[in-house]
Amino acid sequence: MNNVEQLVDVLTRKGLTLSSVESFTGGLFAKTITDVSGASKCFVGSLVTYSTDLKIKLLGIDKEFIDDNGVVSWGVAQQMAIKGKKILGTDICVSFTGNAGPNTCPGEATVGEIYMGIVYDNKVWGIPLKLEAEREKVREIAVNSIVDALLSIIGK
Numbered sequence: 001m002n003n004v005e006q007l008v009d010v011l012t013r014k015g016l017t018l019s020s021v022e023s024f025t026g027g028l029f030a031k032t033i034t035d036v037s038g039a040s041k042c043f044v045g046s047l048v049t050y051s052t053d054l055k056i057k058l059l060g061i062d063k064e065f066i067d068d069n070g071v072v073s074w075g076v077a078q079q080m081a082i083k084g085k086k087i088l089g090t091d092i093c094v095s096f097t098g099n100a101g102p103n104t105c106p107g108e109a110t111v112g113e114i115y116m117g118i119v120y121d122n123k124v125w126g127i128p129l130k131l132e133a134e135r136e137k138v139r140e141i142a143v144n145s146i147v148d149a150l151l152s153i154i155g156k
Helices: 003-014 028-034 052-057 063-069 074-088 135-154
Strands: 018-022 043-048 092-098 113-120 123-130
Touching: 003 028, 003 135, 018 028, 018 074, 028 043, 028 135, 043 074, 052 063, 063 074, 074 092, 074 113, 074 123, 092 135, 113 135, 123 135
Parallel strands: 018 043, 018 092
Antiparallel strands: 092 113, 113 123
16 A cells, blocks of 8 residues: 555544645645546545636635745745635545746745645644755655654644
8 A cells, every 4th residue: 555545544534524725736735636546535625726816716825925925935825725625624634735837937936935824733844855856756745745744733
């Protein structure tokens, strides 16, 4: 059993629900979870808020907060997870914001700079990563990292 299958199994056994709010991963986390048979017993869904405007309009993150912190920041990852948990009504919500590359705009996050959040049991965990890899590999590493973190947090 791989880690994703193990995560779905643990969530199902514990009766916990999971959701995600994704930006640079573009739904890869949701796809990875739903590739596992039986994921519907624990995974509720995902919001892909790729644009800054959608983070503001759909999630309700304050524009000034994003301007002050940067869209790729721990603060925005935290807000994405907190607001996603409330909107989607789950026990656990994970979030992803970052720059998978290959380009960096002036004043924005460097390629490979990512922040992920986990909200569960009235706690918020942050996972910052700085990766040097191709775009798809950055996304894959981020998803695998949050799966591993979830297993550590909720137990096996």
